Amino acid sequence: MAATEQTIKQVNTLGSSDYKYGFSTEVDEIRPPKGLNEEIIKFISAQKDEPEWMLEWRLNAFKVFNKLPKPQWAKLNIPKIDYQDCYYYSIPKSLKDKPKSLDEIDPEILKTYEKLGIPLKEQKMLSGIAVDAVFDSVSVATTYKKQLSDLGIVFCSISEAVKTHPELVKKYLGSVIPVSDHSFAALNSAVFTDGSFIYIPEGVRCPVELSTYFRINAMNTGQFERTLIIADKDSYVSYLEGCTAPMRDENQLHAANVELVALENAEIKYSTVQNWYPGDKEGKGGIYNFVTKRGACRGKNSKISWTQVETGSAITWKYPSCILQGDNSKGEFYSVAITNNMQQADTGTKMIHIGKNTSSKIISKGISAGKANNTYRGLVNILSKAKNARNFTQCDSLLIGNQCGAHTVPYIESSNSDSMVEHEATTSKINEDQLFYCQQRGLNSEDAVGLIVNGFCKEVLQHLPMEFAVEAQKLVAISLEGSVG
């Protein structure tokens, strides 16, 4: 059965308002002691058999991290994070001695992915999607490897790329998100464990959707994902990222860095469906999701498009951005962020226009229910050389109930008089008459809310790859369960 089909079926069978991916897997884990220090970083690097230059890079990042202040500006109520009270590395023992094939992977882990609807066995593979699955700190399997390598496409875990393609990693890692960018970027650079690496060679259109599935399983473990995607001249790639975590009473930290580089005429489409455990109704537990995602349109006519559906996590702090360097390059950001109960989200984008005739488009849909808070924070920055730059921004917020909040914080900085920036924003409450109309047609109140909210998000959801759009629609409905009553 196809992966998405399986997931949808699974989602369908789950009727209650509880988190659907809240099971955990019993596997023996290898873990160094809690805490953040040089020893841990050396341990991680040694576990991964990294070359010396990689370790140096990490240690330098750690020095930077110690000097940087913690970010203050997000409209979030962030409890002080105790970096010493967290594990930075955890891998299932059975994965320590790299399994050569899927047959060698612990059946418990394979089962986990099956439960999630992500089949890793080749024969069960979803046609058209190559999957890299990250379980806690390591990459479990990369499917479709052979077919991709015939095209010269590199799709592997970043730890593997460090060894097999050091020149590419050295050249591009940290080139879009400098280590010193902010504290989470530095932290990630010091302790990142795994993530995906993709290189699409010149002139190649990647024939399948590439996909990574992240799962946090171990207790008290931070997950520091690092993804690097490089699209060489005239190439195209579409990448999907999905995530879940089990229900735990304590908070878990996910601090990812994702860097994209598009060279001349290249296009990267990056889609995320994030449903990390959001915590319970009272706000206990849940993932802290502090993610730095940034794409550089380095070449002329290049394009980077971010689409995200953010429904999970206790706290989301994330601004997928585009640096539009190449002339005529394009950046797009399509976002749905849903917060329910006690969830907090502060998300948006930055579009930095540097090249001539660069254009960007931002469509953001924020939905808040319960006592949740949802902030769109965006920056459109047009530098003086960006003649004829264009931006269109539309931010719509939908409130369900009286106790939630929506905030829109758009910053526009333009140093070029030829440029044109348009901004539209709306905030509305879910329309009682629409709900009544749907219920009069037999939909229960939750289905009615799900339907209306999905309609509200349509402009964004339609940018997801087909297979994921349906799943995302169900997620939208599920994450709002219990919001009316």
Add this chain to the structure above:
Amino acid sequence: MLEIKNLHVSIEEKKIIKGLDLSINKGEVHALMGPNGSGKSTLSYVLSGKDKYEINDGTIDYNGKNLLELDVDERANEGLFLAFQYPMEIPGVQTSFFLKTAINSKRKYLGQSEMDALEFAKLMKSKAEELNISTEMLKRDLNVNYSGGEKKKQEILQMSMLSPKMAILDETDSGLDIDALRIVSEGVNKLRNSDNSFLVITHYQRLLNYIKPDFVHIIADGKIVKSGDYSLALELEEKGYEEISQTA
């Protein structure tokens, strides 16, 4: 089918329905006529369970059940349908998807499995053709940028696909052109059988030429002031509400 006794309804302290009695049996079509603001739409909302209306007195029995105790969606799934005077627009939701969701909600309520996609497509196509609704229309967002008449036709399409037991049509004829009026009426007549009932709210006797009612009621100031057969509608057309109410 439906038995309303001594109904008193107010909204925000304002009394709208003031002692209304109405009894509708299986297989009957009742017409409800009355001046603007007399409480017709209010009655239709109370029957379908809309919030914010306060029921101060009275009972409503629907097929042996206390209607007032059922939720909006339960009433709908038990076969009560309201064709709205002002249908709602739902942006981003394709009309055909809405229809499918409605049908499957009902099937789920009745413990049936979801309708097969092909079966649904066939049903929708044939019903839409009967009402002269194009398939292009069904791909558009529900009621968004539909003309007034198109919205009314859409209500009747939904009704015929859900085949309700008790349908309330609130001024469905207003805004329909002459041809559409005939087509919509034919649609309603086709649905009529000995098991279902209709409450047709209208200002115009013309509709009742097409949909022949068994009873005609005149409502004024929240009460039914006169009931009769089809000829009452003709009489009303001639004399107007003022005179009729006085002779009541």
